[in-house]
Amino acid sequence: MHTIEIPEKKKAVDFPSEIDEMTADQFTCYVDLVLKYVSSKITENQFKMRLVQKLLDLRMSFRYAFLSVEEKEECDTSLVRLSELMDCFIEEYQKDGKPVKAFKLKSVRNFLPVISGYHGPRDCFENISYCEYRTARGYFRSFAEDGNEDSLNHLVAVLYRPAKKFWFIRKFMQSSDGEIRIPFHSKSNPLLLEQRARKIAKAPYPVRYTVFLYFSGCEDFLKTGKPQVDGVELDFSQLYKEKSSENTDKSDVGMVGLLFSLAETGVFGTIEQTDNANLWDIMVRVYQVVMQMKSLEEKTKSNGAC
Numbered sequence: 001m002h003t004i005e006i007p008e009k010k011k012a013v014d015f016p017s018e019i020d021e022m023t024a025d026q027f028t029c030y031v032d033l034v035l036k037y038v039s040s041k042i043t044e045n046q047f048k049m050r051l052v053q054k055l056l057d058l059r060m061s062f063r064y065a066f067l068s069v070e071e072k073e074e075c076d077t078s079l080v081r082l083s084e085l086m087d088c089f090i091e092e093y094q095k096d097g098k099p100v101k102a103f104k105l106k107s108v109r110n111f112l113p114v115i116s117g118y119h120g121p122r123d124c125f126e127n128i129s130y131c132e133y134r135t136a137r138g139y140f141r142s143f144a145e146d147g148n149e150d151s152l153n154h155l156v157a158v159l160y161r162p163a164k165k166f167w168f169i170r171k172f173m174q175s176s177d178g179e180i181r182i183p184f185h186s187k188s189n190p191l192l193l194e195q196r197a198r199k200i201a202k203a204p205y206p207v208r209y210t211v212f213l214y215f216s217g218c219e220d221f222l223k224t225g226k227p228q229v230d231g232v233e234l235d236f237s238q239l240y241k242e243k244s245s246e247n248t249d250k251s252d253v254g255m256v257g258l259l260f261s262l263a264e265t266g267v268f269g270t271i272e273q274t275d276n277a278n279l280w281d282i283m284v285r286v287y288q289v290v291m292q293m294k295s296l297e298e299k300t301k302s303n304g305a306c
Contacts, residue, residue: 015055017088019107022055027111029054030089031213032206034103048083056082106217112210116203118160118196119181120211125218130282131275132158132184140215149201149208156203156211157196158184185276222283234287238294258286 001014001021016022022030030051037047089104108124121128128136139155142148161181170176200208226233267285268274274282 013056015052017085019089019104020109022111024111024113026055028204028206028210031105031210032204034105035206035209037103045083048086049079051086051089052079052083105213106220107214108217108221110214112207112214115156115160115207115211116199117162118157118200119163120160121181124221125279127179128159128279129184129276130279131186133279135184136215137219140212140219143212144216149205150197152208152212153197153201154193155215156200156208157193159211159215160200161196183276186272227280229284234284236283236287239283239287239290258282262286 001017003014016026019027019030033042033047033050036042037044042050090101091104092099092101094100110120110123113120125133136155136158139151139158143151143155161184163180164170164182167180171178171180221227222236223239224237226235228234262268262282262285263271263274268277268281
């Protein structure tokens with residue numbers, strides 16, 4: 001957090017220094033400003049000025065109109081200085097030997113638990129099934145490739161669903177798993193998905209795009225993150241390393257093929273039961289199998305060398 005002290009008012013104001021410290025309203029505004037900047041509707045300075053106004057909840061007062069020229073310049077200068085702190089949301093990297101600026105946008109935090117009356121997943125894909133993930137991933141990749149808003153709407157519609165009936169009572173029952181959303185599986189009524197997509201399409205674009213960013217952040221964490229399970233750190237990047245120098249997309253695990261392979265082991269039950277299993281349970285199992293195979297390969301090579 002950044003802290004600004006106002007001596008004359010004996011007051012200190014805190015505001016975010018990274019996106020995970022933002023409120024849902026602040027992050028949605030941030031995304032909106034980024035989209036406007038990318039589409040050349042505002043300049044970088046305007047982006048910074050408007051963002052600092054949002055983060056500090058600064059509103060133009062009618063008193064400003066009656067200030068002297070010197071006082072207005074002093075206010076404007078202070079705002080410009082504060083806007084320089086917004087550089088913490090912009091990172092610079094080298095591309096083709098040239099410095100390139102990019103906005104920090106990805107996070108595993110779901111800033112928007114509810115959209116259009118529908119409830120979304122928890123942070124970091126904590127409560128989504130394998131079926132939910134592989135279905136949403138298809139729409140995610142489609143939108144990333146062609147920018148079709150229909151794919152974006154369907155991505156949100158898969159992840160955001162109505163609350164279970166009588167949830168206000170069911171949540172207190174001993175059998176409750178704490179999941180408020182109605183389940184999503186391969187046999188879910190596709191008409192209901194289309195109905196949600198049409199309703200979600202009416203939500204502001206920055207709101208829907210925020211869900212895309214959430215999915216992107218979680219997807220990156222699946223490939224590069226190091227979650228801890230029972231105190232043991234797992235390196236999921238091992239699952240996506242290329243096994244050969246062939247010019248193919250080795251980082252993409254076949255979703256359906258993986259489903260059939262896991263179902264054959266019977267660890268999670270039938271194909272349907274495996275598809276409805278928690279994504280993280282699936283990932284941990286895949287990691288376990290891959291690491292066991294690598295260990296066996298290393299032992300085989302070692303014995304062969306002897």
